């Protein structure tokens with residue numbers, strides 16, 4: 001989350017888009033009461049495609065688990081022909097894989113949430129766990145992936161929209177803009 005907010009600081013356009021998405025979603029509430037503390041609902045969080053994309057993009061560039069390793073249980077052969085003897089350690093560098101041109105394209109070093117969105121309808125598109133390896137792949141895939149998405153969305157959304165920000169100009173402007181937007185939506 002620290003890397004995520006650090007990235008937002010240097011990409012204000014992304015922050016604006018996240019705020020716009022959240023504000024639109026909140027603005028659609030029929031029972032909106034600006035005096036009640038903001039609590040996102042599960043059905044609202046499912047609509048946070050751009051935020052999901054931005055969080056995934058931050059994790060691609062700054063994975064919480066940058067290097068992972070396994071030990072070969074039985075003699076085996078990789079699909080590319082690499083022979084693995086029992087007891088061999090296999091290390092894969094999640095950080096490096098997230099920045100490989102061959103995997104992510106020429107703009108692999110840029111923070112571009114759009115790469116996670118379907119061009120036709122802007123909905124979030126997940127990647128194969130063998131391409132986006134931040135949560136491991138195969139049978140030992142992270143069990144908490146969905147859980148962490150929900151907690152990240154809550155943390156990010158509440159921070160950007162609700163909390164007054166001492167000295168953080170953009171965030172406090174964002175919160176005001178959102179509040180205006182929500183009031184407009186309420187008619």
Ligand code: HEM
Pocket residue numbers: 063064065068069133134135136139140141142143144145147148
């Ligand atoms: C950004 C947040 C997270 C990241 C990047 C992450 C990443 C990972 C990775 C790479 C592994 C594979 C470790 C290995 O076996 O080599 C893993 C496993 C696991 N994670 Fe996460 N994780 C995150 C959050 C969570 C949360 C919030 C939970 C629980 C609520 C969770 C529960 C687990 C469990 C239970 C496993 C073991 C799965 C197994 O070995 O079968 N993770 N995670």
